[in-house]
Amino acid sequence: MYGRITTTMNWNIELFLILLGVLLLIGGIILLIWINAMRLKKRGKIISAVLIFAIIASAVLGVYYSRIDMKPPPYCGPIAGLSVEKENQTYVITIEEISHEDELKYFSYCLMNNQMNETYVEGDVVNILNVQNNITFYDNDNNSKLSSDDVFVIKYGLVDIYPDLARFCLKWKLTSSIIVSVELK
Numbered sequence: 001m002y003g004r005i006t007t008t009m010n011w012n013i014e015l016f017l018i019l020l021g022v023l024l025l026i027g028g029i030i031l032l033i034w035i036n037a038m039r040l041k042k043r044g045k046i047i048s049a050v051l052i053f054a055i056i057a058s059a060v061l062g063v064y065y066s067r068i069d070m071k072p073p074p075y076c077g078p079i080a081g082l083s084v085e086k087e088n089q090t091y092v093i094t095i096e097e098i099s100h101e102d103e104l105k106y107f108s109y110c111l112m113n114n115q116m117n118e119t120y121v122e123g124d125v126v127n128i129l130n131v132q133n134n135i136t137f138y139d140n141d142n143n144s145k146l147s148s149d150d151v152f153v154i155k156y157g158l159v160d161i162y163p164d165l166a167r168f169c170l171k172w173k174l175t176s177s178i179i180v181s182v183e184l185k
Helices: 011-038 042-067 157-161
Strands: 080-087 090-098 107-113 119-124 135-138 151-155 165-172 177-183
Touching: 011 042, 080 165, 080 177, 107 135, 119 157, 151 157, 157 165
Parallel strands: none
Antiparallel strands: 080 090, 090 151, 107 119, 107 165, 135 151, 165 177
């Protein structure tokens, strides 16, 4: 019943590893120059081996981080949890929790079949705010944001029109991605 969960990496650790690699590389180059200037024998060979290892490690880190995108993943919208109750001839869909309250203009809805490959009804949440229709959205805290305890009401007559109607989906309009989908039972 809950929407998609996205995770992000800890970017502080990633940046620390990059800086560590750069420092190892710079330190290795400085020490190699110093060793060559001093012309050391046994000690110089050991230090040279350590420095060569540091340079190789820095190069590997550099190649690794040059191949990945260091930008955080794009924000795909809030994560929401919904509950569905069937009361008389209507479905009442309540937002139980939402990770980030945002303005209603950023959300749309759709009613789909169970395979989610056919959309029957869709629209913007703003357009159904407190409008008595087949689908109505009630902003219970009147903050003009999608938040916990807000409610969608779907009149049962839509099921007569669309017999395969089985799912309510909430979309984040900026990416057109479905942030949560719930089965109408």
